[in-house]
Amino acid sequence: MATIYEVAARAGVSPATVSRVFNGARVSADKTERVRRAAADLAFTPNRAARTLRRRNSEVIALIIPDIGNPYYTEMARGVGDVARESGYSVVLCNTDERGDHESGFLQIALAEHMAGVIIAPASERTDLSPVLEAGRAIVAVDRTSTFAVDGVTMANREACRNATDHLLEQGFRRIACVTGPAAVETAVERVEGWREAVRSTTGKDPDPQLLCHSTFRVDGGRDAMERLLTLPEPPDAVVAANNLMGVGILQLLNERRLAPPAIGVAVVGSLPFTTMSPRAVTVVRLPAREMGETAAKLLIQRIDGDDEPQRTVVLQHTVEPAIVSGDDSAPALTPTR
Amino acid sequence: MATIYEVAARAGVSPATVSRVFNGARVSADKTERVRRAAADLAFTPNRAARTLRRRNSEVIALIIPDIGNPYYTEMARGVGDVARESGYSVVLCNTDERGDHESGFLQIALAEHMAGVIIAPASERTDLSPVLEAGRAIVAVDRTSTFAVDGVTMANREACRNATDHLLEQGFRRIACVTGPAAVETAVERVEGWREAVRSTTGKDPDPQLLCHSTFRVDGGRDAMERLLTLPEPPDAVVAANNLMGVGILQLLNERRLAPPAIGVAVVGSLPFTTMSPRAVTVVRLPAREMGETAAKLLIQRIDGDDEPQRTVVLQHTVEPAIVSGDDSAPALTPTR
DNA sequence: CTGAAAGCGCTAACAG
DNA sequence: CTGTTAGCGCTTTCAG
Numbered sequence: 001m002a003t004i005y006e007v008a009a010r011a012g013v014s015p016a017t018v019s020r021v022f023n024g025a026r027v028s029a030d031k032t033e034r035v036r037r038a039a040a041d042l043a044f045t046p047n048r049a050a051r052t053l054r055r056r057n058s059e060v061i062a063l064i065i066p067d068i069g070n071p072y073y074t075e076m077a078r079g080v081g082d083v084a085r086e087s088g089y090s091v092v093l094c095n096t097d098e099r100g101d102h103e104s105g106f107l108q109i110a111l112a113e114h115m116a117g118v119i120i121a122p123a124s125e126r127t128d129l130s131p132v133l134e135a136g137r138a139i140v141a142v143d144r145t146s147t148f149a150v151d152g153v154t155m156a157n158r159e160a161c162r163n164a165t166d167h168l169l170e171q172g173f174r175r176i177a178c179v180t181g182p183a184a185v186e187t188a189v190e191r192v193e194g195w196r197e198a199v200r201s202t203t204g205k206d207p208d209p210q211l212l213c214h215s216t217f218r219v220d221g222g223r224d225a226m227e228r229l230l231t232l233p234e235p236p237d238a239v240v241a242a243n244n245l246m247g248v249g250i251l252q253l254l255n256e257r258r259l260a261p262p263a264i265g266v267a268v269v270g271s272l273p274f275t276t277m278s279p280r281a282v283t284v285v286r287l288p289a290r291e292m293g294e295t296a297a298k299l300l301i302q303r304i305d306g307d308d309e310p311q312r313t314v315v316l317q318h319t320v321e322p323a324i325v326s327g328d329d330s331a332p333a334l335t336p337t338r
Numbered sequence: 339m340a341t342i343y344e345v346a347a348r349a350g351v352s353p354a355t356v357s358r359v360f361n362g363a364r365v366s367a368d369k370t371e372r373v374r375r376a377a378a379d380l381a382f383t384p385n386r387a388a389r390t391l392r393r394r395n396s397e398v399i400a401l402i403i404p405d406i407g408n409p410y411y412t413e414m415a416r417g418v419g420d421v422a423r424e425s426g427y428s429v430v431l432c433n434t435d436e437r438g439d440h441e442s443g444f445l446q447i448a449l450a451e452h453m454a455g456v457i458i459a460p461a462s463e464r465t466d467l468s469p470v471l472e473a474g475r476a477i478v479a480v481d482r483t484s485t486f487a488v489d490g491v492t493m494a495n496r497e498a499c500r501n502a503t504d505h506l507l508e509q510g511f512r513r514i515a516c517v518t519g520p521a522a523v524e525t526a527v528e529r530v531e532g533w534r535e536a537v538r539s540t541t542g543k544d545p546d547p548q549l550l551c552h553s554t555f556r557v558d559g560g561r562d563a564m565e566r567l568l569t570l571p572e573p574p575d576a577v578v579a580a581n582n583l584m585g586v587g588i589l590q591l592l593n594e595r596r597l598a599p600p601a602i603g604v605a606v607v608g609s610l611p612f613t614t615m616s617p618r619a620v621t622v623v624r625l626p627a628r629e630m631g632e633t634a635a636k637l638l639i640q641r642i643d644g645d646d647e648p649q650r651t652v653v654l655q656h657t658v659e660p661a662i663v664s665g666d667d668s669a670p671a672l673t674p675t676r
Numbered sequence: 677c678t679g680a681a682a683g684c685g686c687t688a689a690c691a692g
Numbered sequence: 693c694t695g696t697t698a699g700c701g702c703t704t705t706c707a708g
Contacts, residue, residue: 001449001473003685014695019687028693043469048450049390050685053700058387068412068431071612077406081433090447092430093406095419109428111339112386131381135339219612251614274409274557274612276589341701352679357703366677388701391684 002042010038022046052114060090061300062110064103064120067217068095071273072244072289073121076142079293080119087301089116098123098217111135117300119293122146125186138303142296144186145313151303152313153296157187157269160285160318161194164240164267167283167322169202173238173265176207179225179250180242181217188217191242191269211236215246222249230257238265247272251282261323269318283323288316340380348376360384390452398428399638400448402441402458405555406433409611410582410627411459414480417631418457425639427454436461436555449473455638457631460484463524476641480634482524483651489641490651491634495525495607498623498656499532502578502605505621505660507540511576511603514545517563517588518580519555526555529580529607549574553584560587568595576603585610589620599661607656621661626654 008015011034020027021035038044052058063080065073077093084091092115094106103123110118111131117138120127129148132139140151161178168176178195181188192212199207210232215221222241226249229236241247247268254260261281269285295314346353349372358365359373376382390396401418403411415431422429430453432444441461448456449469455476458465467486470477478489499516506514516533519526530550537545548570553559560579564587567574579585585606592598599619607623633652 001685004687005685015685016687016695016697017693020694023687026693031694045446045450047391047452047685048447049387049396049452050700051687052387053385053391053702054685054687056700068415069409069611071407071409074406074412077433090432090444092432094428094430095415106428108383109386112383114385114387245612248612248614255615272612272614273407274583274586274610276586276610276613276615277593339701342703343701353701354679354681354703355677358678361703364677369678385701388684389703391686392701392703394684 165198222246244270421635503536560584582608
């Protein structure tokens with residue numbers, strides 16, 4: 001690892017000039033050329049730790065997500081990565097497993113490493129973002145909002161789940177269960193509201209509380225919840241899954257029990273990326289995860305670049321891919337794989 | 339962000355003593371206590387850039403993978419993360435999208451940031467790892483080997499695919515296709531060999547070359563390949579997918595064409611984590627991805643800690659979860675979800 | 677056990 | 693446009 005001094009010596013210029021060449025400051029063509037050549041000869045790469053120390057600012061963005069095993073977040077990560085790379089930032093992915101302690105650990109590290117900014121899907125609405133704010137670092141919340149004053153990018157969760165439920169109602173289902181995530185997670189709660197709204201506005205009354213199941217936002221969570229629902233004295237005739245993974249779990253269990261749709265109505269909020277069944281019997285509400293990542297990254301980079309407009313929140317719109325209950329079953333699947 | 343000097347002043351000691359307290363060097367109990375208190379009061383966090391600059395070594399490990407959208411790699415990432423965290427390292431995930439240029443970019447960054455080590459699933463056998471080696475940094479290759487002299491952790495790819503194919507043969511299939519990844523990817527090729535071996539040893543002759551399909555290691559790749567295979571004058575009666583995502587694509591297409599197993603035999607090398615079908619009709623060869631990550635992390639940390647034994651390679655064993663062709667179909671699925 | 681002091685490699689004034 | 697110089701915050705000899 002050659003240093004700027006060795007390059008300077010070899011090129012016959014001062015270290016400052018070398019630094020300037022690598023930072024786009026004005027340097028005569030002649031010296032620029034000599035520096036470039038010397039740097040190439042020595043395989044020089046600027047020492048980022050030194051640069052960060054000096055500038056009190058690095059070129060990396062932390063992306064903190066609750067579940068790296070969920071394709072929804074990895075798709076989002078792709079969006080963040082693409083936009084960030086275009087602007088010269090690297091993204092480091094931090095997986096909290098929905099644990100608050102890991103979350104604050106990563107936040108800590110982001111500050112200690114002087115990272116340029118952080119994009120976080122907070123495990124809780126009350127995740128303490130104040131250290132970041134106080135340090136004057138850029139931050140944007142994705143997927144879930146925060147009680148702290150930060151920019152945000154979210155989905156229209158209530159509407160998404162309402163749309164999903166509406167499709168089930170249109171198909172004639174009347175006893176529709178809702179399987180959602182932990183009550184502490186905002187998206188889980190908002191989606192329940194959408195479900196309740198839809199049922200209420202069609203049937204004129206609140207859904208049976210027994211039909212609401214909280215569980216984890218994972219495959220197991222969906223399985224467990226569905227299992228519980230099936231043991232009800234009066235089981236549901238349809239179910240709406242509040243996230244993709246729960247949808248997978250629900251469908252797995254139903255398949256095992258020989259209850260696959262259309263025997264029972266199923267709608268899922270979120271895409272089923274790696275499903276192997278023809279998804280035509282399931283209503284899927286596609287959430288633009290990648291776009292969410294891109295938007296968050298753009299917002300963050302604007303802030304890093306000094307934008308100090310008032311706090312903003314962007315709400316992204318979903319698209320509904322309705323189940324086909326009857327019709328030409330040999331047509332291609334409606335849900336594109338990628 | 340308080341500095342070590344402010345903490346020192348508040349505790350009435352020298353900066354060196356503060357440093358010692360935070361690095362586990364011997365300091366009197368009295369001063370240790372005063373330093374701890376002062377640090378807490380000031381919410382002091384050591385500046386990592388400074389520490390890294392000085393020590394020429396950071397506490398982060400780079401994990402470079404070709405496809406963050408593949409659950410196989412995210413499972414592996416979990417394994418790496420868990421082991422690393424236990425030893426006080428943070429892991430940053432770098433997604434190359436199977437692109438050599440991104441790959442070398444990340445390698446560059448890892449060096450420039452003086453990261454403690456890197457774990458890489460090389461996009462190609464010939465990915466240039468020499469800069470890392472020359473810098474004396476620890477490195478281990480996972481999933482795929484390297485022509486460079488580095489430690490490695492891989493799967494028994496040939497055997498895995500051979501086992502998968504054998505199960506198909508045992509079920510009586512005789513015209514078995516193999517759908518695999520790019521010919522440039524080692525795992526893709528090794529798995530083909532396993533297929534060929536199995537076919538040869540049972541039928542006594544080489545498989546029909548038309549039955550071998552190279553494509554991308556993704557869902558689309560599996561779909562495309564399967565589609566091609568079905569147009570053959572003499573289509574296969576079974577197919578072995580060389581990775582999980584291709585397996586998903588193949589099953590999707592077969593479902594759409596109403597050709598789902600057991601109408602056609604299917605075996606997959608790799609788990610089907612988010613599949614919604616009952617997987618009992620499909621032979622799955624489970625690859626211990628998480629364990630691979632854990633092993634790689636342990637190996638890497640040993641090297642970081644100065645171990646200079648000769649180069650090592652660990653080969654992990656898979657487990658076969660055979661398809662159930664006949665029998666009690668209402669039993670639980672054989673493939674656990676998590 | 678503790679403090680003083682010298683950098684790690686880079687950038688950013690400040691002169692010239 | 694270019695060189696000199698003074699640190700960024702931390703660790704680590706080297707004395708004491």
